[in-house]
Amino acid sequence: MYRAARATDASIGTTAIFSFCTDPGTLGDAAWMACYLTTGKHMALYWSVGTVLLLLAITAPVSLAFGFGGAAAARSSVAPLRWFGKTYIALVRGVPDIAYFLFFVIALDQAFEYVRHKVKCPDWDQPIRQGNDFVVCAAAKLPLGNAPQWMHETYGFFLAVLTFALVFGAFAANVLYGAMRAVPRAQMETAEAYGLTRRQCFWRILVPQMWVFALPGLSNLWMVLVKATPLLFLLGVEDIVYWARELGGAKTPRFTDYPHGDWRMWYFLALLVFYLFLTWVSERVLARVMARLTHGQATVAGEAARKAA
Amino acid sequence: MSCWETLADYGLRSLGYGERLLPRSDFTLCQQVVLIGSGMIWNIYFGVLALLSGFFLATAAAVGKASTNPVLQRLSNGFIFVFRGSPLFIQFFFAYFLFVALKGVSPVFDAFSAAWLGALIVLFLNTAAYSGEIFYGALQSVPKGDMEAADAYGLAGWARFRRITWPTMLRLAWPAYTNEAIFLFHATTLVYFSGFPALQQRGDALYYASYFADKTFNPFVPYPILAIYFILVTLGILALFGLVNRRLNRHLPQEQRARMKFRPNLLR
Incomplete structure (x- = not known):
């Protein structure tokens, strides 16, 4: 279990970026703030922002692939394949997704170790389930008990990405399934009339045309994915929520050069602004993608774009 | 210990009545079902109250967003953007630490840092923003003919809104609003994972489910139990909202009525 093996607090070096940061007690407000915001732990916070962006960058294409x-x-x-697809889509509906996040991480971890x-x-x-314990031999532990810390962290992140991809893959599958059915039937009939095989119809006619129908749903999904990233915290990854709580808590002069009161409110305000910014940028970009995709499509927006040109 | 005794001990555990100590070993299925069910009381509390109170603010936000007054419009737009554009999880954290900070300022804010009030306020604002956007969309698609007919009958101002615009808006928004309600109930599971403390281990359904999963290292029992509870709640909401939907659509011919369609629920 990687959770148990997680280090309590990585001791991060306190090398300062600015030369004047050697004695923070004597500094003025602006300089103090500059020094404070560039301590080693704050660097870890900025890295974890990178982790969030990395998670988005990996999860979005992977869950799109799962969804497809x-x-x-x-x-x-093929009936069994169809049942599998429909079950996968239906599985994630109706239950709070956060339950899936908590469930999948343990379940996947145990599945890997079991295999x-x-x-x-x-x-x-000996049996693997001994009452309330899950016991596997030492060689099957993931990561191995003697593995370095970064392996544990990477494994945790990997599980998180897989969980996100599985859950969002099901949402994406639902959107894409709807989009495939929204492609005008006449298009497929024409393709069949031209003698295209089932496979050719799918790849040459259906797939290129479905994106414009899928995009509203997918962009909604992207927004939801962005807003789901703080749940990394629940999966045991040291993400921005973890660091915001860690750094914001009141600090006494005994343990740090930068004592301050309880600032967690301000840290979470910063996170709130960060997410609002991310949403705002996404809205802009997706609007442009939509405009690009409707180009030349047999839809109302596509027709309007043709007339305007 | 029989299952009835467990029910008597833990049935209202989430409210602080009955046995104080949670089971620590030899977990029975009955204990898990009862405790997770006990936690559902909180999910239903948060969901129902946030939905009821949020409905009014949502209507106000939608009307504000659709109004021609630039101040009202900006205010509603900003409100909706802030609560729809950021994760509910972060909103919970921020609100909790804000209330904790305010507690230092004045004892008036003491109750706010407890989940029953603080989390309820966040959920209320959040659902108001999401439903406000839904209502706004519906307000934009009120048929022009209906409004013209209202004008012809000499209805204007408040009377027109109360008798024509608002019922039509509700009728159009209702299927989407049903999904929002389901979605809100799912979101209530976040409360105890986001700063708000579960005092004396009085938590919601997910709190107890993850307690059992952590203690037993076996997620395959508590989470499916939780899932079944939520499916029951979802079915309940669908039935209740279906009745309202029937009433809202009662003047329309059968095939024009808005169908209740269950959409997949995403997290926020």
């Missing part, structure tokens, strides 16, 4: 796979499977003519246990320790005779 799910939607394609749900349309498949490794079966492969690596075939002659292990």
Whole structure:
């Protein structure tokens, strides 16, 4: 279990960026603030902002791929594949997603360890579930008990990304499934009339045309994904919420060069502004993408764009 | 210990009645079902009160956003953007620490840093913003003919709003508003994971579910129980809102009525 192995507090070096930061007690307000905001722990906070952006950058394409796979499977003519796709889409509806986040992390972790246990320790005779304990042999632990700290952190992040991708993949599958059905039937009939195979119809006619129908749903999903990133905190990753709580708490002169009162409110205000900014930028970009995608499409917006040109 | 005794001990545990100590070993299925169910009281409390109070602010925000007064419009726009544009999780954290800071200023704010009031306020504002956007969308799609008919009947101002615009807006918004209600109930699970302390382990359903998952290292029992509870709540909301939907659509011919459509619920 990576949670148990998490280090309590990484001791991060306190090398200062500015040369005048050697004795913070004597500084004026602006200089003190400049020094305060560039301490090692604040650098960790800025890195964790990078973690959030990295999570978005990895999760968005991966869950889009999962979603595409799910939607394609749900349309498949092979019955088991279709059932799988439909189940995947239906599974994530109706239940608070945060429950999935808490559930998947433990479940995935145990699934990996279980598989490794079966492969690596075939002659292990004790049961894996001993009452309330989940016991696998030492060689099957993930990451290995003697692995360095960064391995534990990376594994935790990996599990988080996989969980996000699974959950958002199901949402994306639902959106894409709807978008595929929204492509005008006449387009597909024309393709069939031209003698295209099922596969060709799918890749050459359906897929290029579905994006314009999928985009409103997908952009909504993107917004939701952006707003879901603070849940990383619940998955045990040292993310911005963790650091904001850590750094904002009241500090006494005994333990730090920069004593201050309880500033957590201001840290979370900064996070709030950060997310609002992210939303604002996304809204702008998605509006442009939509304008680009409607170009030349047989929809109302596409027709309006053609007339305007 | 029989299941009835467990129910008597833990049925109202989330409110602080009954047995104080949570089970620590030999967890039975009955204990998990009862305690998680006990936690659902809080989810329903938050959901119902936030929804009821949020409805009025949502209407105000929608009318403000649709109004021609630039001040009102900007105010409503800003309100909706702030609460829809940032994660509810961060809003909870910020509100909690804000209330804690205010507590130092005046004892009036003491109650606000407790979940029952502080989290309720956040949920109230949040759902008002989301529903406000839904209502605004509906307000924009009120049929022109309806308004012209109202003019022809000599209705204006408040009377026109009360008798024509508002009911039509509700009718158009209702399917989406139903989803928002379901979505809000799901969001109530965030409360005890976001700063607000569960005093004496009085938490909501997810709080107890994760307690059991942590203690037993087995997520396959408590989370499905939680899921079943939420599916029941979801079905309840669908039934209740379906009744209202029928009433709102009662003057329309069958095929024109707005269908209740269950959309996937996303987190906020």
